[in-house]
Amino acid sequence: MEQKSETRPPLPPFTRETAIQKVRGAEDGWNSRDPEKVSLAYSTNTYWRNRAEFAHSRVEAMVFLERKWAKEHDYRLIKEMWAFSDNRIAVRFAYEWHDDSGNWFRSYGNENWEFDDNGLMRERYACINDLPIKASDRKYYWPLGQRPEDHPGLSELGL
Secondary structure, X not given: OOOOOOOOOXXXXXXXXXXXHHHHHHHHHHHHOOHHHHHOOEEEEEEEEEOOEEEOOHHHHXXXXXXXXXXXXXXXXXXXXEEEOOOEEEEEEEEEEXXXXXXEEEXXXXXXXXXXXXXOEEEEEEEEEEEEEOHHHOOOOXXXXXXXXXXXXXXXXXX
């Protein structure tokens, strides 16, 4: 059962402005690479499909994120709102990372999100493809953590 005291503004129904705020908040959270902090944006009974992996609760989502960031080093992410409705947001994103062997990747994807009345994400569907890149082809060079406000977004970078 959801704890009604948990809220994560902005709350639905979304406007263009609040949907963009929600997307940037998610980007900032994921760029923290803090699984516990990030998991708090999801309802306790959240349902995810991430590639071919499924999570059926906030706890399972947190465990997924722990595994993800143990594998994806120097992770930097940019998200962009694609579309929105009352309590749903569609996002496109790209992130850069490298593996233990120093091989770099840019991962491209799309997500569909659905939120409960408290602004917690209750459903997340992600489709992602990994493109091997050379270190010299990287586009994300900000210090680890939140993307600076003046750093170009996906559209500005031609991604």
